[in-house]
Amino acid sequence: MERKRGSQMAQLGCVLFLWFTVPLGRTVHVSPGFSVPGDINIAGLFPIHKGILNTSLTHPAPPECIGLNLVGLNKALVMIQAVESINNSPMLGGIKLGYCLFDSCSDVTTALYVTKSIMDPAGGCGAQMNSSSGPRPIMAVIGATISEVSIAVARQLNLELIPQISYGSTALILSNKDRFPAFMRTVPSDNHQTNAMVKLLRANGWNWVGIVTTDGEYGRAALNSFVSQTAEAGICIAFKEILPVILSDSSYEDKISRAVKAIRADPKVKVIVAFATPTHMQAIFSSLGGGAQGKVWVASDAWSTSESALGGRSLSSVGTVVGFTFKTGDTPSFLRYLRGLRHLQEPPKNSSFVKELRAWQNHTKAQGWLPTKTLMNNIKPESIFSINLAISAVAHAVAKLCSVKDCRSSKDLHPWELLTELRESTFQMEGKNYTFDSNGDLTLGYDITLWSSDKGVVSVNDVVAQYDIRTRSFSYTSQDTREKILDLKKVESRCSPTCQPGQFKKTAEGQHVCCYECMNCTENHFSNDTDTDECFSCDTDIAWAPAGHTYCIHKTLEFFTWEDGFGMVLLALATLGILLAYIMVVLFLRHRHTPVVKAAGGPICYLMLLSLGGSFISTILFVGRPTNLQCQVRQVLYGVSFTCCVSCILVKSLKILLAFHFKSSVRTALHRLYRPYWIIGVCVGLQAVLCTLWLVLCSPRVSNIPNPTTILVECFEGSYVAFGAMLGYIAVLALMCFGCAFKGRKLPENYNEAKFITFGMLIYFISWVTFIPTYVTTSGKYLPAVEMVVILISNYGESGRPLLLRGGLCA
Numbered sequence: 001m002e003r004k005r006g007s008q009m010a011q012l013g014c015v016l017f018l019w020f021t022v023p024l025g026r027t028v029h030v031s032p033g034f035s036v037p038g039d040i041n042i043a044g045l046f047p048i049h050k051g052i053l054n055t056s057l058t059h060p061a062p063p064e065c066i067g068l069n070l071v072g073l074n075k076a077l078v079m080i081q082a083v084e085s086i087n088n089s090p091m092l093g094g095i096k097l098g099y100c101l102f103d104s105c106s107d108v109t110t111a112l113y114v115t116k117s118i119m120d121p122a123g124g125c126g127a128q129m130n131s132s133s134g135p136r137p138i139m140a141v142i143g144a145t146i147s148e149v150s151i152a153v154a155r156q157l158n159l160e161l162i163p164q165i166s167y168g169s170t171a172l173i174l175s176n177k178d179r180f181p182a183f184m185r186t187v188p189s190d191n192h193q194t195n196a197m198v199k200l201l202r203a204n205g206w207n208w209v210g211i212v213t214t215d216g217e218y219g220r221a222a223l224n225s226f227v228s229q230t231a232e233a234g235i236c237i238a239f240k241e242i243l244p245v246i247l248s249d250s251s252y253e254d255k256i257s258r259a260v261k262a263i264r265a266d267p268k269v270k271v272i273v274a275f276a277t278p279t280h281m282q283a284i285f286s287s288l289g290g291g292a293q294g295k296v297w298v299a300s301d302a303w304s305t306s307e308s309a310l311g312g313r314s315l316s317s318v319g320t321v322v323g324f325t326f327k328t329g330d331t332p333s334f335l336r337y338l339r340g341l342r343h344l345q346e347p348p349k350n351s352s353f354v355k356e357l358r359a360w361q362n363h364t365k366a367q368g369w370l371p372t373k374t375l376m377n378n379i380k381p382e383s384i385f386s387i388n389l390a391i392s393a394v395a396h397a398v399a400k401l402c403s404v405k406d407c408r409s410s411k412d413l414h415p416w417e418l419l420t421e422l423r424e425s426t427f428q429m430e431g432k433n434y435t436f437d438s439n440g441d442l443t444l445g446y447d448i449t450l451w452s453s454d455k456g457v458v459s460v461n462d463v464v465a466q467y468d469i470r471t472r473s474f475s476y477t478s479q480d481t482r483e484k485i486l487d488l489k490k491v492e493s494r495c496s497p498t499c500q501p502g503q504f505k506k507t508a509e510g511q512h513v514c515c516y517e518c519m520n521c522t523e524n525h526f527s528n529d530t531d532t533d534e535c536f537s538c539d540t541d542i543a544w545a546p547a548g549h550t551y552c553i554h555k556t557l558e559f560f561t562w563e564d565g566f567g568m569v570l571l572a573l574a575t576l577g578i579l580l581a582y583i584m585v586v587l588f589l590r591h592r593h594t595p596v597v598k599a600a601g602g603p604i605c606y607l608m609l610l611s612l613g614g615s616f617i618s619t620i621l622f623v624g625r626p627t628n629l630q631c632q633v634r635q636v637l638y639g640v641s642f643t644c645c646v647s648c649i650l651v652k653s654l655k656i657l658l659a660f661h662f663k664s665s666v667r668t669a670l671h672r673l674y675r676p677y678w679i680i681g682v683c684v685g686l687q688a689v690l691c692t693l694w695l696v697l698c699s700p701r702v703s704n705i706p707n708p709t710t711i712l713v714e715c716f717e718g719s720y721v722a723f724g725a726m727l728g729y730i731a732v733l734a735l736m737c738f739g740c741a742f743k744g745r746k747l748p749e750n751y752n753e754a755k756f757i758t759f760g761m762l763i764y765f766i767s768w769v770t771f772i773p774t775y776v777t778t779s780g781k782y783l784p785a786v787e788m789v790v791i792l793i794s795n796y797g798e799s800g801r802p803l804l805l806r807g808g809l810c811a
Contacts (some may be wrong), residue, residue, distance in 0.1 A: 009650060038087070039407050040097025040398050041136045043118045044079045045111065045153065047072035047141030048103040048766070050279070051247055065105040070378040071306075072145070074338075075167070076101050077375075078384050079142055081337045082391035092399055095407050098136065104144055111149045115141075115156045138162060139398075139418050142390050148220035148245065154183045161416035165393060167386035168326075170301060171221045175439035182419055184440035186389035187301070187326045190467060191276075194226040196324060196446055196467040197298055198274060199231050199474070202486050206271045206296075207235045207514045208495040212259055212284065213275040214302075216245045222275040222300065236495065238269045243280050256280075260287040260496050264297075264536035267387075270493035273298040278306035285318055286311055294489050297318035301326055304449060305380055305460050315458050320488070321451035323460065324467075327444045329385035329430055338375055357540050381461060382447075389429060389442065396427035443469045450484055499527050501550040504535045520548035540625035541706050558710040560784045566624050570788050574619040579794055581613035604676055608648035612795060614641030620792050622784040631700040632717035636691045638791060639726045640684060645798060646733045647683035653677040653740035653757055689728055694722035712781060727768065761796030 050067030083097050104111040118138045119346050126558055141157060141164045144150045149171035157164050158181060174180050175189050201209060213219035227237060241259035244252050275282060281303050297319060301503040303322025401421050406412050426435045434442055448465040464481035465474050476482035499518040500503050504527055507516040521527055521535035526545045538545050543552035560567055585606055614637060621634035703716035717723040738761035771790040778786050
């Protein structure tokens with residue numbers, strides 16, 4: 001076992017040596033960094049270098065890769081470990097996976113030359129893995145990291161439908177299977193990431209943000225997705241700065257300076273969303289100096305776990321960094337793998353790799369020719385998980401394909417067959433099942449990290465929350481991390497202050513919708529939330545609101561209440577009238593056989609007193625909240641009762657007139673027609689008919705009249721013509737009584753009833769003549785009190801002095 005492990009370590013030393021000593025020439029056949037043959041061969045594409053020198057514009061020349069990228073080297077080592085683990089397991093039943101590793105140098109053109117080598121089994125990677133049955137084709141490609149590189153490589157691999165599984169390319173365009181049918185990935189697309197970012201911005205009330213992104217497919221796609229989603233969420237972009245992807249671009253420094261100027265220009269922009277690389281962010285932080293304090297940086301997966309973006313600066317000088325990272329897995333096993341690399345043999349002295357590593361050695365003061373500690377410090381846990389997922393997916397698809405085909409014969413295998421298995425199969429890793437969706441993506445969600453610093457040591461992998469793509473929601477790892485995220489709300493990144501409830505946003509023409517004035521809602525309008533675009537109107541029939549209010553206030557009902565002081569006085573007078581009328585009825589009944597009661601007229605006197613009491617009772621119905629029945633009864637009761645009372649007085653007046661003012665012959669003739677009960681019945685009957693027609697054709701009813709802050713509940717008389725006819729009919733009868741009584745005003749003292757009748761009718765006329773203009777000009781809850789006062793005056797005018805002195809009209 002030790003001998004086998006030592007052999008593997010020695011083999012890996014050759015990998016590292018060959019990677020940096022074999023030049024990548026600009027020819028069709030590009031040599032891989034290293035290859036290990038197997039029954040099924042796959043290729044890996046990794047950014048071992050950060051870029052290339054400026055290419056020649058006058059003649060073809062091989063690219064020169066610059067800037068050793070230990071993060072990319074670690075990714076290649078992850079693939080080696082994953083393949084070795086698969087080959088050492090019984091999963092493939094004796095079938096071995098071979099691999100070719102390539103350096104893309106983080107450059108599209110270099111990656112395209114590499115892809116030509118991948119697709120040429122006779123002269124490329126496959127030539128190095130020949131077997132007795134001939135060159136072995138590359139069945140799948142793992143990579144690339146950058147979306148722009150993956151897009152270019154995918155277009156070439158589409159020609160042979162060679163499956164490509166990326167561990168880091170997130171551009172939305174790659175989900176389009178019409179354009180990239182062979183592309184798959186083990187990370188979510190940027191559309192999900194921008195959606196999660198927008199939700200984070202909304203949750204913290206940030207609506208005035210800046211965005212920094214790189215040029216190219218990845219940056220442009222992320223920018224477009226983010227802008228479209230922020231527009232729907234009501235979030236405004238204060239500035240958009242697009243940086244060149246190529247570091248050697250002539251406009252690179254100018255674009256960095258312009259981005260820094262935009263960040264400094266508007267102090268209200270406290271939140272910047274960045275879809276950039278660690279190198280870009282390092283340049284921005286360097287130019288800002290300490291001017292980034294108080295800012296919140298929302299980091300995309302491209303740099304969210306890259307401490308190198310700080311460029312050695314303290315975290316406090318940069319601000320707060322909230323990162324969106326891919327899911328992580330079993331990192332400790334890879335750390336153990338790296339520790340084993342310490343036992344690698346010394347490489348040849350002329351290796352260019354040694355020169356690069358020695359530079360790292362001098363910087364990190366690492367011991368030995370391989371700075372293992374430096375490699376460990378450049379681990380990206382999310383990349384380890386994503387690459388392992390990609391290798392595991394390939395391994396499961398290979399196992400399924402080899403169960404029905406002879407995988408040891410190269411003639412019988414085609415890459416598109418493996419692509420079909422990848423699309424349809426479900427694979428397992430670390431106890432969980434995974435399946436690619438119809439877009440070739442794994443919807444794993446995101447970890448949300450919050451960069452922290454302890455005694456100058458920056459931690460970029462502190463996960464405080466997770467984002468679930470399916471439910472589009474955040475969940476927190478603990479209550480402490482929840483509080484850390486909620487603390488971000490203290491940062492205010494808004495063009496205008498929050499409009500409070502009771503206000504609305506007024507935006508000037510030509511301004512961003514996030515830049516506005518807060519205006520109070522006008523009267524009878526309200527808003528009950530912050531930052532509303534408009535105020536809502538109250539239903540003015542039942543509610544109202546003062547200016548700047550947060551809700552509608554229900555209008556209070558207004559009517560002539562029982563608790564009103566004036567109403568209580570009128571009710572007391574009505575009650576007194578009722579008592580006087582019915583007390584007299586009781587007294588007359590008790591003494592009905594006495595000469596005085598008989599002389600008073602007997603039953604007619606009772607009838608008059610009873611009807612007068614009914615008229616007093618009708619006034620009580622003018623108090624309190626009216627109902628439809630109450631509105632109908634009070635007028636009819638008064639009309640019929642008072643008509644009966646006046647009819648009785650009319651009969652008495654006619655009797656006096658017949659006794660003293662006609663010749664004996666006329667008196668005899670009229671006396672035959674004088675039928676008191678018939679006269680009373682006809683007079684009351686006509687009023688009853690009139691009231692019945694009123695109730696049937698246009699009955700009085702309750703009416704709600706809205707006022708600014710109240711609702712006046714009153715009785716609408718239905719037909720004022722009918723109302724006037726009812727009162728007019730009583731007036732005609734009263735006028736007849738007055739005429740008869742006035743004619744007999746000079747009778748002897750013993751027959752003074754005519755004087756009392758005249759006096760009562762005068763009071764009636766005066767009160768009702770006064771009532772008409774008062775009733776017409778009065779409005780509000782005291783309108784019923786006006787009619788109530790007039791009725792009481794009329795009633796007391798008919799019953800006052802005559803009722804108390806000698807039986808009055810009844811005498």
